[in-house]
Amino acid sequence: MPARARRTLFPEVVIERDSDTEKSSDDEEEVEDDVVESDDQEEDEVEVDARKVKEAEVSSPANKKGKAHITISLKKVCKVCKRTGHQAGFQGPTYIDCPMKPCFLCKLPGHTTVDCPHRAAMEFGVIPASRKRTNNSLDYVFERQVRHRVPSIKPEFVIPDEVNCAVIRYHSRRVTCLEFHPTNNNILLSGDKKGQLGVWDFGKVHEKTVYSNIHTCLLNNMKFSPANDGTVYAASSDGTMSSTDLETGLSTPLLDLNPNGWQGPNTWTMLYGMDLNAEKSLVLVADSSGFLHMVDTRSNSKKGNPVLIHKKGTKVVGLHINPFQPDLLLSCGNDHFVRIWDIRRLEPESCLHSLPHKRVVNSAYFSPLTGSKIVTTSIDNRIRVWDSIFGNLDTPSREIVHSHDFNRHLTPFRAEWDPKDPSESLVVVGRYISENYNGLALHPIDFIDISTGQLIAEVMDPNITTISPVNKLHPRDDVLASGSSRSLFIWRPKEKSDEVAQEKDERKIVVCDNRKNKKFGDGSDDDDDDDDDFKSKKGKKSGKSKGKKPILVTTPSSSKKKKF
DNA sequence: AGATCATGCGCCC
């Protein structure tokens, strides 16, 4: 597997052990504080031998209030653990870990990220559950009613792996969510941290609209109305849930949890998870204090009282209605739990199942066709899979180690199903950790077979050096949409996008700069810019390959895409 | 090129 081969790209790093490192870290910190504000005069005095510096630090009686007596160049100090003798950070496109910290990927002790076995081949990260045969009535129901809907032969996966078109700096803040139009194959909706809603016709690359007056902050989730595909519901951190007409941009607030405006951070409530129940014409939204709210879309009025579905005071970040049995609701949140509910009997403590996680859960989804599997993404760097909601739910069927750490500046990662995969085993998820790809530090978007934990494809483009935490697969076409920082990208399978490119005389890349900044292009019409802008700013961590246009996308191997 | 900032969650007292 090429992933394994990739490992050879990592230089062997031998770090000399500093014999003093165990000593008094408190002192060190105090000294450092002083160092930062110290005077310049003595700058030249101190010399660079790390060991010497160390001794100086420990022995110097740094006076608490006044000036420090010594000035030390911080160059030789590890920026992670503040110790000397090694340094963490990028060296070219390769990140060198701080050896004092546990593995950044699997979080287990005994090795650093570079040596982590999960990094080389993802399937090593799979922790299978012991096979439990319960033979209870739910198993029986599953075998009888659901099993036949799950195809036993896995189809070939088609991986959209080449950037077909992109909108750079479309949003003025990072992208938070994406949604494909239910009937128009070329429309992609995107929400951002500022509450703006983007409508992009990626078939005619230049056609794009941004509605900026719907919400005032983070657009956390949106869904199309099943009754009318011109209407979108959106939940926002401004505490409102709205219904918007895409044609006119007219928006109606259906729920406002902060009717009295800002009364301080303790009273402000935000809306996160949201989903719809078409049968009952309900919008379900969950807030930042553990409650679920329901709104009837026929009367546009609240239905019932809010129900506490997660620990009081914690965010409920995700809701999902079971596609096969719409009375089943899945919720997940910051209390480290995923819960399954029957919305006909919604009361606190009445959940059908609680699925415990080690850390905050970013997302939890039923499988898109039969609704019988569950995939969750948690910030403990694990994707968890339950193969059947009718089976034993005590432990997940598999845990897949995957780098999608929490970072306050990134939209939380979510593993998303491929809605077209009849075997319900393909999932996309962005990767946090970077890898050295021909001299570039890139963060790929991973396609994972959750039935085995195998990494099917890692999709990246040398021009996209930012992390892509938001990804969505098209419900009908072989298209992947991804949101990376403020930009949106549409990926198609390589062959196909070549055809499309030949057929069309369209520009693929649009730079949509919301600010009045001239730096991009020459101040002329945005739409006249092209690929140069696409590449421009990038390459911070990139080593060599600057000017050339390398192969766009790599997948582990071509054979992998086929034959299952 | 380097400094600055934005600002969520875990953990510790």
Place this chain on the structure above:
DNA sequence: TGGGCGCCCTGATC
């Protein structure tokens, strides 16, 4: 139980 502090691969801007 709650406030305060610290943070490992960010990204944009100046």
